[in-house]
Amino acid sequence: xxxxxxxxxxxxxxxxxxxxxxxxxxxxxxxxxxxxxxxxxxxxxxxxxxxxxxxxxxxxxxxxxxxxxxxxxxxxxxxx
Amino acid sequence: xxxxxxxxxxxxxxxxxxxxxxxxxxxxxxxxxxxxxxxxxxxxxxxxxxxxxxxxxxxxxxxxxxxxxxxxxxxxxxxxxxxxxxxxxxxxxxxxxxxxxxxxxxxxxxxxxxxxxxxxxxxxxxxxxxxxxxxxxxxxxxxxxxxxxxxxxxxxxxxxx
Amino acid sequence: xxxxxxxxxxxxxxxxxxxxxxxxxxxxxxxxxxxxxxxxxxxxxxxxxxxxxxxxxxxxxxxxxxxxxxxxxxxxxxxxxxxxxxxxxxxxxxxxxxxxxxxxxxxxxxxxxxxxxxxxxxxxxxxxxxxxxxxxxxxxxxxxxxxxxxxxxxxxxxxxxxxxxxxxxxxxxxxxxxxxxxxxxxxxxxxxxxxxxxxxxxxxxxxxxxxxxxxxxxxxxxxxxxxxxxxxxxxxxxxxxxxxxxxxxxxxxxxxxxxxxxxxxxxxxxxxxxxxxxxxxxxxxxxxxxxxxxxxxxxxxxxxxxxxxxxxxxxxxxxxxxxxxxxxxxxxxxxxxxxxxxxxxxxxxxxxxxxxxxxxxxxxxxxxxxxxxxxxxxxxxxxxxxxxxxxxxxxxxxxxxxxxxxxxxxxxxxxxxxxxxxxxxxxxxxxxxxxxxxxxxxxxxxxxxxxxxxxxxxxxxxxxxxxxxxxxxxxxxxxxxxxxxxxxxxxxxxxxxxxxxxxxxxxxxxxxxxxxxxxxxxxxxxxxxxxxxxxxxxxxxxxxxxxxxxxxxxxxxxxxxxxxxxxxxxxxxxxxxxxxxxxxxxxxxxxxxxxxxxxxxxxxxxxxxxxxxxxxxxxxxxxxxxxxxxxxxxxxxxxxxxxxxxxxxxxxxxxxxxxxxxxxxxxxxxxxxxxxxxxxxxxxxxxxxxxxxxxxxxxxxxxxxxxxxxxxxxxxxxxxxxxxxxxxxxxxxxxxxxxxxxxxxxxxxxxx
Ligand code: FES
Ligand code: FES
Numbered sequence: 001x002x003x004x005x006x007x008x009x010x011x012x013x014x015x016x017x018x019x020x021x022x023x024x025x026x027x028x029x030x031x032x033x034x035x036x037x038x039x040x041x042x043x044x045x046x047x048x049x050x051x052x053x054x055x056x057x058x059x060x061x062x063x064x065x066x067x068x069x070x071x072x073x074x075x076x077x078x079x080x
Numbered sequence: 081x082x083x084x085x086x087x088x089x090x091x092x093x094x095x096x097x098x099x100x101x102x103x104x105x106x107x108x109x110x111x112x113x114x115x116x117x118x119x120x121x122x123x124x125x126x127x128x129x130x131x132x133x134x135x136x137x138x139x140x141x142x143x144x145x146x147x148x149x150x151x152x153x154x155x156x157x158x159x160x161x162x163x164x165x166x167x168x169x170x171x172x173x174x175x176x177x178x179x180x181x182x183x184x185x186x187x188x189x190x191x192x193x194x195x196x197x198x199x200x201x202x203x204x205x206x207x208x209x210x211x212x213x214x215x216x217x218x219x220x221x222x223x224x225x226x227x228x229x230x231x232x233x234x235x236x237x238x239x240x241x
Numbered sequence: 242x243x244x245x246x247x248x249x250x251x252x253x254x255x256x257x258x259x260x261x262x263x264x265x266x267x268x269x270x271x272x273x274x275x276x277x278x279x280x281x282x283x284x285x286x287x288x289x290x291x292x293x294x295x296x297x298x299x300x301x302x303x304x305x306x307x308x309x310x311x312x313x314x315x316x317x318x319x320x321x322x323x324x325x326x327x328x329x330x331x332x333x334x335x336x337x338x339x340x341x342x343x344x345x346x347x348x349x350x351x352x353x354x355x356x357x358x359x360x361x362x363x364x365x366x367x368x369x370x371x372x373x374x375x376x377x378x379x380x381x382x383x384x385x386x387x388x389x390x391x392x393x394x395x396x397x398x399x400x401x402x403x404x405x406x407x408x409x410x411x412x413x414x415x416x417x418x419x420x421x422x423x424x425x426x427x428x429x430x431x432x433x434x435x436x437x438x439x440x441x442x443x444x445x446x447x448x449x450x451x452x453x454x455x456x457x458x459x460x461x462x463x464x465x466x467x468x469x470x471x472x473x474x475x476x477x478x479x480x481x482x483x484x485x486x487x488x489x490x491x492x493x494x495x496x497x498x499x500x501x502x503x504x505x506x507x508x509x510x511x512x513x514x515x516x517x518x519x520x521x522x523x524x525x526x527x528x529x530x531x532x533x534x535x536x537x538x539x540x541x542x543x544x545x546x547x548x549x550x551x552x553x554x555x556x557x558x559x560x561x562x563x564x565x566x567x568x569x570x571x572x573x574x575x576x577x578x579x580x581x582x583x584x585x586x587x588x589x590x591x592x593x594x595x596x597x598x599x600x601x602x603x604x605x606x607x608x609x610x611x612x613x614x615x616x617x618x619x620x621x622x623x624x625x626x627x628x629x630x631x632x633x634x635x636x637x638x639x640x641x642x643x644x645x646x647x648x649x650x651x652x653x654x655x656x657x658x659x660x661x662x663x664x665x666x667x668x669x670x671x672x673x674x675x676x677x678x679x680x681x682x683x684x685x686x687x688x689x690x691x692x693x694x695x696x697x698x699x700x701x702x703x704x705x706x707x708x709x710x711x712x713x714x715x716x717x718x719x720x721x722x723x724x725x726x727x728x729x730x731x732x733x734x735x736x737x738x739x740x741x742x743x744x745x746x747x748x749x750x751x752x753x754x755x756x757x758x759x760x761x762x763x764x765x766x767x768x769x770x771x772x773x774x775x776x777x778x779x780x781x782x783x784x785x786x787x788x789x790x791x792x793x794x795x796x797x798x799x800x801x802x803x804x805x806x807x808x809x810x811x812x813x814x815x816x817x818x819x820x821x822x823x824x825x826x827x828x829x830x831x832x833x834x835x836x837x838x839x840x841x842x843x844x845x846x847x848x849x850x851x852x853x854x855x856x857x858x859x860x861x862x863x864x865x866x867x868x869x870x871x872x873x874x875x876x877x878x879x880x881x882x883x884x885x886x887x888x889x890x891x892x893x894x895x896x897x898x899x900x901x902x903x904x905x906x907x908x909x910x911x912x913x914x915x916x917x918x919x920x921x922x923x924x925x926x927x928x929x930x931x932x933x934x935x936x937x938x939x940x941x942x943x944x945x946x947x948x949x950x951x952x953x954x955x956x957x958x959x960x961x962x963x964x965x966x967x968x969x970x971x972x973x974x975x976x977x978x979x980x981x982x983x984x985x986x987x988x989x990x991x992x993x
Contacts (some may be wrong), residue, residue, distance in 0.1 A: 117271015
């Protein structure tokens with residue numbers, strides 16, 4: 001599947017804003033991404049947010065990614 | 081350290097305490113008499129969280145010395161509820177959701193009681209100006225003003241009957 | 242309704258009722274215990290010595306005289322905090338912010354602390370500590386700090402997010418770019434382009450309760466912390482990792498919290514209190530003064546923002562871009578990034594680009610303030626939107642409706658939106674009676690929109706049913722604004738019992754699994770979700786008990802309105818068993834009945850708000866009065882409407898203060914000039930009108946009841962709504978917040 005990245009994360013993929021990865025869940029997808037672009041690991045350790053069809057997930061690595069879903073990796077966000 | 085011995089009335093009860101001459105009434109009430117319903121938001125007279133009455137005058141207890149209370153009557157939020165019944169202002173604050181975090185509530189209740197004692201039927205503007213010395217950061221004051229309006233109504237009715 | 246989903250027609254029995262909050266009596270009688278209200282036998286008073294300089298090398302700290310003062314039991318400095326961070330930079334930043342390590346980075350930075358038998362002795366001891374400073378050049382303005390020759394706050398910072406990676410130090414900690422399409426193409430298609438620069442000053446969350454805690458920590462590494470916090474589990478983890486303690490050995494209890502708004506999401510002086518307690522082996526109570534709160538905790542960023550938007554004559558926006566420079570205080574933050582992500586989130590844009598910079602200054606470490614970073618970005622964007630509408634001779638609300646994001650729009654921060662509420666809030670604004678009210682002389686009306694993400698996060702709840710059928714619900718999310726009432730409603734709804742039967746307790750860190758901080762508008766959303774699941778687990782237990790009592794298989798039992806019923810013809814002779822009856826029999830049917838749930842409650846759903854504001858400006862003095870204010874926001878299902886309205890009104894009031902009065906004022910020497918409520922003036926009762934609210938309930942499909950976060954979005958539109966209103970009233974565009982009387986007068990003068 002193709003995922004998209006934004007903000008500072010693109011630096012870790014050598015500037016690419018779309019990356020081809022595999023995985024049925026958020027956890028598997030992130031693992032596959034880190035395998036391809038090891039530099040992203042630092043960001044994953046700090047935490048990232050994953051938007052699946054527009055819905056933002058911050059922590060649930062077991063979240064299933066539906067087929068054909070739009071997956072967007074965002075920097076982790078904080079609130080008040 | 082030398083202390084001053086003070087006899088006063090707090091919420092109707094006679095009390096005695098010893099405090100350094102420089103200690104504020106707020107610290108006396110909170111730390112020596114355990115009346116922690118008196119809140120400290122600033123210690124400089126700017127927030128009203130420490131509001132109490134001193135002989136029926138509304139004061140910021142952080143600006144009054146403990147020693148100044150000699151022979152006087154102090155009223156705190158702890159004295160609002162009588163005979164196991166909440167004061168109409170207390171009931172109104174709960175009913176109108178006039179508190180979120182609640183840290184400002186004791187000060188508002190004491191200040192509002194003092195206002196309604198002076199003026200049983202205040203206009204919205206009079207309420208707003210009378211409570212302008214009490215800061216609330218959570219509510220935007222909307223529900224506080226409504227609660228005071230409604231308590232005033234209840235209290236006027238109680239008085240008539 | 243244009244926004245119907247599966248959840249719109251859910252029937253609730255108690256949800257949505259305006260019940261009295263369970264902690265109300267405690268809070269109106271003065272019984273509720275906040276951070277500074279706890280005491281322990283033999284407790285010491287802790288006090289912190291703070292830097293009087295904006296930036297200085299700490300050459301020497303001589304504590305010998307203070308140590309000899311009778312009654313002083315412990316003194317700590319940076320040397321008393323060994324590095325347990327294992328190279329984790331953000332932990333080290335937190336530690337260094339709690340206590341300086343060799344360098345004071347802002348006016349108010351902690352450099353030493355004492356614990357003594359009483360406050361007087363502790364204050365005296367502070368005076369006896371001799372610190373030798375060497376002053377260093379400082380910078381407090383965000384634009385100044387970005388200049389190439391600016392004094393450098395940290396020489397190890399290299400700007401992240403730029404290619405190629407820089408090799409020299411800078412105050413810009415990171416650059417983040419968001420967007421899609423190609424803005425140059427978009428601007429080329431525009432008939433009108435408007436470009437403007439905006440500034441906003443630093444403000445404080447201004448919770449009325451100062452930070453306060455009571456700490457004990459023995460030589461065995463076992464400790465307790467009573468503290469005012471938005472997240473006691475997070476505080477536990479942070480304190481344990483900063484002090485090298487086992488997480489399980491530190492028990493943290495959250496006191497009642499007197500406001501937080503993001504400012505109580507991080508530790509500020511709690512590790513210091515624990516270290517003083519360890520050194521003295523006595524309980525230490527540490528309470529900040531208001532001045533300390535202003536100087537050394539939580540403010541939000543000051544910002545400088547460029548916005549450029551282009552549109553066609555037909556009212557469609559063709560491109561939008563922004564550069565956002567956010568000051569993050571003396572430590573790196575993500576605030577510029579959040580500004581860049583949220584700036585254009587309300588609109589449907591083909592070509593959009595936003596670039597956020599996080600910039601270090603010699604000011605206190607910035608913390609979240611409600612929807613962090615979004616209000617300042619919205620101030621710039623919503624002002625330019627109004628300017629464009631005026632140029633196009635379009636009604637500003639119509640112009641926004643025409644360009645509003647909707648389901649399927651690609652958000653400016655990346656993903657494609659599901660069902661969202663910006664359109665409905667704008668329609669509600671358009672039809673609101675407020676919009677029809679005639680304006681008088683010197684009056685102006687402004688409208689603005691706002692967006693915030695909302696999050697869920699790790700949550701854990703415990704629900705126990707008592708022998709009499711009453712229910713104890715223990716949650717781990719701090720109640721910052723009445724969430725206990727909402728959670729009791731949810732438990733009552735799910736179990737089919739009366740609201741009064743449920744008591745909600747906030748559990749300490751030893752009684753529940755980890756719960757994330759109450760931030761990101763998550764309290765009612767996530768604990769509500771965990772409560773539903775915990776209650777359903779308890780219902781499963783009760784169904785089993787009923788089945789056992791009846792001697793039938795459990796799949797023949799249903800739970801309806803608080804009673805177990807046996808289904809099917811063959812069971813028609815079995816009378817239903819109520820929750821009360823099942824509970825009464827529980828000792829003999831298998832023991833206590835409980836339900837438990839751990840969940841990562843993701844999917845909180847983004848939220849939008851549109852505000853309307855009328856102001857009257859006195860052209861002689863430049864002073865502004867808000868005469869009418871209306872908040873329209875999408876809340877998902879409103880569990881307890883009073884507290885939803887309360888969040889709307891509170892956020893709006895904070896925004897009004899920010900827009901008109903509040904600002905940190907730094908002197909040329911880099912010290913804060915107005916660290917008190919007298920000179921940092923937050924709105925008082927007589928400054929404000931009643932604040933009207935309209936709750937739109939656009940259910941969140943990711944929550945069983947359709948709940949969304951509601952707490953933060955309300956602070957996003959006010960700066961812009963008031964900016965637009967004031968600009969309309971005086972006929973000059975306001976670009977600098979707060980719009981204090983001198984700034985308004987100057988703007989009028991400059992225009993003439
Ligand atoms: S504590 Fe006395 S007025 Fe603020
Ligand atoms: S309710 Fe929090 S300050 Fe008033």
